Amino acid sequence: MKALFVAITLLTAVTASAQNSQPMPTPPGQGFGTMPPTSTTSEMRADDNEFRRGRRGTMVVIEREEVEQRLARLEQLLGEANERAGRGNGKGKLREAYEELNDLRDLIVDAPDVRSYNPRPMPHQPAPMPPPAPVYQPIADAMLRSAMKAMDREPFADDKMNVLEDVADNNYFLVSQVIQVLPQFKFSKDRIEAVRVLWSRVLDKQNGYQLYNAFQFSTDKAEVKRIISAG
Structure with a gap:
């Protein structure tokens, strides 16, 4: 001043x-x-x-x-x-x-009078719509058959498991499809491991109880139950 x-x-x-x-x-x-x-x-x-x-x-x-x-x-x-x-x-x-x-x-x-100064409000912008939830689809039957044929060509359980892990990395499964895969493995321990590999990629987990019928012994069924319960 x-x-x-x-x-x-x-x-x-x-x-x-x-x-x-x-x-x-x-x-x-x-x-x-x-x-x-x-x-x-x-x-x-x-x-x-x-x-x-x-x-x-x-x-x-x-x-x-x-x-x-x-x-x-x-x-x-x-x-x-x-x-x-x-x-x-x-x-x-x-x-x-x-x-x-x-x-x-x-x-x-x-300059406007400060007593009457009323800046124009910004137009209301609606909140952006959230992106749609991703839609997951189970592996196509044709692709599943192709994967099982690749497993058939492998003589050892470890090699079959490697094929299964590669397929699971890029696909999702239904419980019924997991049941189709299990006969690829002769021993219960390998079948249990196959369930463990695929369970995180299963879409209809509410049907997990159907897997029990794929195992003969109670101890195997109990192990499958632990895998399902762990999510």
């Missing part, structure tokens, strides 16, 4: 000096100022582009930071003009100070 007061005082004194056609007496220890050169508004604005870049394109409530920056710039210009006035070369600085003050006045005049 100190800078704004100084600017108004100095510009008022310059205007009075021009009207009386007499130089304004200078206080002791200070220089003197002159009226800014006569120029059209467009010319002055063209010369002052450097100081107008901070002005807002959209009318908003005045920001404290912008006003403080403009006042600081105005104070600087007036100080430089005051130093150069005694040497007769402060005319340009006074014109720049006049333009800066004019811009600040326009900024204040154009």
